[in-house]
Amino acid sequence: MTPSQTVGPFFAMRLPWPDGPFVVADGTPGAITIVGRMYDGAGNVIPDGLVETWQAGPDGRFAHPDDPRGATPGGYYAFRGFGRCPTAPDGSYRIVTLKPGPLPTPDGAIEAPHLDVSVFARGLLDRVVTRLYFPDEQTANAVDPVLCSISEPARRATLIAVPEPEGELRFDIWLQGERETVFFDV
């Protein structure tokens, strides 16, 4: 297998593309906006990071051959599900998307709606992976098998987005420190 190397400081030459942060176009009915900042262990913002998101459609399905249920006919088959946003000089990023549906698991459990999030930056020799969960899904979050695998409530809380007064969802990413985000071995 080929090992990982850091994305370095100059990925913005290639990786961002104009509609990268727009999983759906601004103004799409039901669209949600995720905002956040990326921080290092000293509390400094990270201005050269990259956030990528991957998720199901609102119907809880993936337009992908390895989702054995397949895309819903006439449903969200055109939903790209993938977002990519570099961080700005103030460490901020923004993704516009649709809220995904819940997902079945092979052993009969149900995963609460979530986005898988990859984080890349200079100084990260491999991507780190986290998940974004939704604050209005308390019932589903309470039985989500991944959230339930994290025993400390304060750690679990790092994975749940926070509603902003303007209706956006805030998901800050702390690579290190007191508020360090939960990262996964994927």
Next chain:
Amino acid sequence: MTAEVSTTAFTGTGELVLPSYERPSGLHPPLDFAGYRSTVLRHPKRPLVLLPHRLTEVTGPLLGADLITATDSDLTMQHAGEPQGQRIILAGRVLDSDGRPVPDTLIEIWQTNAAGRYRHSREHHPAPLDPNFSGIGRAITDAAGRYRFITIEPGAYPWGNHHNAWRPAHIHFSLFGRAFTQRLVTQMYFPGDPLLPLDPIFNSVPDEKARQRMIADFSMDLTQPEWALGYTWDIVLRGRGAAVFE
């Protein structure tokens, strides 16, 4: 599009059988690697939490040909004139660790010009920009997992990691594979580079054989007379195990 969410979306099938992907251990660099100074404040200190491979992890973005234009894989044809430097043909295959080709997958690359200069606003290396070279490319693998770029051999460049630190010449690669688990960002190096033993980023990969897999091979077969040197480099992503119930 309405936000209607229904649990009836689950009821179409009986059992849910998903592929499972290998979990490489000891392959990737440790996130905490003192030799690379920027890791100090950017590596998580808490242990990673195991994430089982379920629907979100075994699927992934299948970004396609709509992103690719004709000159994306020929970095020498993106401007009015030809760039300075040694023209190279770089070709190879994207495979999984079971040896199966990964077809139709997007590859994104970026690199310095022949003088070791990136075209980027935060680049301060006092080497000349080349008006005929952007240093960015894209390709999609074919049905056999093959890709091919034409570009210029990148240069080495200094960086502030330690006194007299120089990065060996390299090309950055970004790959998606077919699943979220297979996402890979890496760097490809050139054979015989005397800077390789001195580079903390290259040497952050703990296993010697794995480090060697980041180095392309010079290929006389791919070299074209009177025109360009050839290099081959295969990229190997995680393999899929047999379908299992988790």
